[in-house]
Amino acid sequence: MHIPDGFLDTKIWGSLAMASTAFVGLALKGKVERFSDQDVPVLGIVAAFIFAAQMVNFPVAGGTSGHFMGSMLAALLLGPWAATVIMSTVLVVQALVFQDGGLLALGANIFNMGLIAVWSGWLVYLLVGRLAQSAKGRRAAIFGGAWASIVLSAAAVAFELSLSGTVKIALALPAMAGIHALIGIGEGFVTLTVMEFVHRVRPDLFPVRGDGDG
Amino acid sequence: MDKWVWFALCGSVAVAALLSPLASSWPDGLERVAEDLGISGTSQGLPLSAPMPDYAFPGIESEPLATALAGLVGTLVVFALAIVLGRALRTGRDRNSAR
Numbered sequence: 001m002h003i004p005d006g007f008l009d010t011k012i013w014g015s016l017a018m019a020s021t022a023f024v025g026l027a028l029k030g031k032v033e034r035f036s037d038q039d040v041p042v043l044g045i046v047a048a049f050i051f052a053a054q055m056v057n058f059p060v061a062g063g064t065s066g067h068f069m070g071s072m073l074a075a076l077l078l079g080p081w082a083a084t085v086i087m088s089t090v091l092v093v094q095a096l097v098f099q100d101g102g103l104l105a106l107g108a109n110i111f112n113m114g115l116i117a118v119w120s121g122w123l124v125y126l127l128v129g130r131l132a133q134s135a136k137g138r139r140a141a142i143f144g145g146a147w148a149s150i151v152l153s154a155a156a157v158a159f160e161l162s163l164s165g166t167v168k169i170a171l172a173l174p175a176m177a178g179i180h181a182l183i184g185i186g187e188g189f190v191t192l193t194v195m196e197f198v199h200r201v202r203p204d205l206f207p208v209r210g211d212g213d214g
Numbered sequence: 215m216d217k218w219v220w221f222a223l224c225g226s227v228a229v230a231a232l233l234s235p236l237a238s239s240w241p242d243g244l245e246r247v248a249e250d251l252g253i254s255g256t257s258q259g260l261p262l263s264a265p266m267p268d269y270a271f272p273g274i275e276s277e278p279l280a281t282a283l284a285g286l287v288g289t290l291v292v293f294a295l296a297i298v299l300g301r302a303l304r305t306g307r308d309r310n311s312a313r
Contacts, residue, residue: 001244007253028303040300041219047296048223052230052289055269055281057237064246065238086296093292098284099264157244167251175251179243202218 001069001157001180002094002109005102009164016160017107023115024088027081035082042205046070046077047086049194051093058186066183068190071117071153072125072146076195077205080122087114108160112153121149139192146191147184154180223293230285234269235278 008016035043050070057065070090074083088110094100101109125145132140158176162169198205215223241249248254266272271283 001242003244007248035300035304037304040297040304041216043300044293044297045219045222045226048226048289048293049229051292052226052234052285055230055234055237055285055288057240057242059238059240060243063240065240065242067237067242085299089296089299090292093288093295095264096262097264097266097288097291098269099267100269103262154243161253166253171251172247175247176243179246183243 001113001154002091002101003105003112003157003160005104007102007164007166008105008108008160009166012160012164013102013104013108016111017104020088020107020110020115024084024110027084030081039078039082042077043082043086046074047089050074050086051090053190054090054094060182060186061179064179066179066186069113069117069150069153069187070191071113072121072142072149072187073191073194075118075122075145076125076142076191077198080118083118083122084114087118112156112160116156117149117153120152121145124148142192142195143188146188147181150180150184150187151177154183223289226293227286227289230289231282234285235281 050068050073053068053070055067057067060066071083071087074086077083078086091101091106091109091113095103095106095109122145125141128141128144129138131137154176155173158169158172161167161172195206240246266284266287269284269288270277270280271287272280274280274283
């Protein structure tokens with residue numbers, strides 16, 4: 001879902017760059033109170049794993065692949081604010097070192113994958129978790145949040161493309177939402193699997209602080 | 215480094231270096247949509263060149279090896295950066311202490 005340069009017009013990539021800067025700045029400022037020494041390696045590992053997993057594309061439909069994004073996973077393990085920071089870190093490295101995602105579009109990619117994906121996933125996770133308070137409910141919340149994070153950030157991309165005059169929303173939205181509804185299933189499974197593993201080996205890492213029933 | 219951190223980092227590097235060369239080379243969701251709808255991007259918006267464009271370690275003939283090395287480097291760089299960031303942002307208080 002990394003948008004290259006040339007897809008968005010100046011007003012869109014410009015405003016998204018400003019919005020991302022403000023939000024990430026807020027996250028960094030607000031987060032200063034929250035990290036302890038024990039949190040630091042977790043940040044490193046979550047970032048490293050997300051970067052690595054994003055490189056492993058899997059086929060989803062004829063001629064199209066998807067890859068894990070990790071925004072929901074980061075939110076579950078680090079809380080949504082730190083997740084925003086970590087996703088941004090991954091995206092910056094991807095853009096600067098690997099040309100994955102444009103440089104002008106970096107703010108947009110951070111907005112979509114660091115903000116929209118993280119926070120929509122987190123909110124869906126909390127909502128579903130509140131409605132179904134059991135181990136099964138927790139799993140559904142994780143899967144649902146992960147799925148939502150992909151579909152909603154993809155929808156955001158569609159709107160950004162449309163607002164940039166690049167493509168009509170009637171074409172972009174069904175195309176993006178459709179394929180990412182499939183990719184989201186993969187995201188749900190990977191997120192759930194990793195969380196089950198974490199629960200097994202490091203139950204102290206989950207639930208994360210800020211989770212209402214933690 | 216704690217043992218679990220070492221294991222988890224090795225695991226991540228393994229994913230990036232060993233699984234990524236096996237990854238599907240089909241275009242991802244956005245790329246496919248862009249192809250189908252006739253959207254084409256321009257070259258980099260800023261005059262900066264990336265060292266490993268498209269996850270290919272430079273100077274390596276074999277594509278799987280180039281991808282694997284790019285994955286290795288990228289994972290370690292991201293790890294280091296996140297650690298540095300975390301250290302800069304920590305308060306030094308114990309996780310379980312009263313807030």
